[in-house]
Amino acid sequence: MLTPKLDHLIKQLQILPSVGQKSAQRMALQLLSKKRQQGINLAAALDIAMKEIIECRHCHSFSDDEICPICRDSRRDSSLLCVVESAADVMAIEQSGAYRGRYFVLGGHLSPIDGINADDLHIDELIARIKNEAISELIIATGSTIEGQTTAFFIHDAVCNHVTKITRLAQGIPMGGELEYIDSITLHQALQNRGSL
Amino acid sequence: MLTPKLDHLIKQLQILPSVGQKSAQRMALQLLSKKRQQGINLAAALDIAMKEIIECRHCHSFSDDEICPICRDSRRDSSLLCVVESAADVMAIEQSGAYRGRYFVLGGHLSPIDGINADDLHIDELIARIKNEAISELIIATGSTIEGQTTAFFIHDAVCNHVTKITRLAQGIPMGGELEYIDSITLHQALQNRGSL
Incomplete structure (x- = not known):
């Protein structure tokens, strides 16, 4: 009581x-x-x-104002564009400290089984943005799930004529990862993409 | 950013x-x-x-009004008084469903090393309440830590002339407890207080 x-x-x-x-x-x-x-x-x-808190009109990340601090920041490289699924992904990449370009938040990933098609994401807007801006590299940082991969291929096919360099995040074993606990698809990718020491 | x-x-x-x-x-x-x-x-x-949310004027548990729902409830046995350290303890005992009496929240336990003496708790008020009310049983449900035990003995000594029955919660092995993981003091208590099957 x-x-x-x-x-x-x-x-x-x-x-x-x-x-x-x-x-x-x-x-x-x-x-x-x-x-x-x-x-x-x-x-x-x-x-x-x-x-x-609203969505940034330019990148759809969360923002106090119409345009978010990252889109407003003139020191960021506006020729690099990183496409992510959610604002949480923007925060994760920012915290890595390895990226100084701009972002674009899709608002999810394609998943026909859940009824999420291109119209439900900001894909048309992304394509328009790529066509209008001088983007030297488009990094498609959607998740490495089936849906994330599908979304990446969809975007690649839609914009490959408008931007010369389209990249994906490297796949491999995570920091601190013990080989015996890593799934075989990841190990397969890590072996295929091995680099010299 | x-x-x-x-x-x-x-x-x-x-x-x-x-x-x-x-x-x-x-x-x-x-x-x-x-x-x-x-x-x-x-x-x-x-x-x-x-x-x-304020403190109940009568038992010092949390309350929306001057007197909390438990102190107001006339169906509860007012001859039983259970002394606990905090409002969280009241909630835990209520959730057990095994008690239909009243409560008194001390606001902590005696701990001279941290400078917490009887004046910092509601002990004087508890003694006054016991002297004024017809309490048939006082259950001192302070924790089974050194401080909780000390507090229980202190209260016992202060009121033992005013209430005939003063009890403590049973000590023993908890439900689902595996013997091999139980500390030896608890096992010692559980053996001493063993009951017939």
Whole structure:
């Protein structure tokens, strides 16, 4: 028999990914007993983010303004374009620190079985962008799943006449990967694409 | 290079227990892409809970009103009083479904090494309550840590002249516990307190 506002908070916290009843309860009680002001600040940040963050008009990543900080940044190489499935992928690549070009977020991958066709993604807009801009290299960084590969081939076929260099991320064994635990398709790719030491 | 409101939300989410940079990022992106309205609802529930949940004047558990639902509930046995360290303990005991009496939340345990003495807990108030109410059994359900045990003995000594029956939770092997993984003090207790089958 919980007090209603606490009960409601515990239910609401469970919308967060991998937060169940027990974790939600622990979160709610810890905030209530020791971090009330921080809880209020979190509520405000959440409310503002949900209501005010929009999609960048240029790359479809998340942005506070019409054009996101990456698209606005004149120091980035605008002749490099990296196509990804989601804003989460943009964040992952940014955190690697290995890329200084621009991005384009498709908003998913092609998956006819789930009814996701080219019209549901920003593919037409991507093609238009490639035709209008002087892109020297298009990096198609969709996932290395069947759907991600299909999406990559689809985009390649649509734009291969408009951009000379189209690349995919290298496939191979991940850092810290123990050979015995790596699946055979990955090992096959890693062997085929082996480089000299 | 993240858009500032998203960056702020990711930092704020990390005040939640066991939420680090990666989980916070995943939470923020999932809410933004698929659960905006639920995110707004969570923000509202959090804000209301942090600002409006108070301590029950009677038992010091969390409550929406001056007196919490358990203290208000006339069907509960008011001759049974269970003393716990925190509101989280009240929730755990309620979820066991094995108790129909009242509670009293101390607000912690005695720990002279951390400077927590009887004055920092609601011990005087507990003693006053025991003296004024007709308590038939006092269950001291503080933790089975050194501090929890010390707190239990302290309370026992202070009130043993005012209540005839003072009990502690049984100690023994937990449900599903494999003997070989149980510490020797617990096994010692479980053997000493063994019951007939």
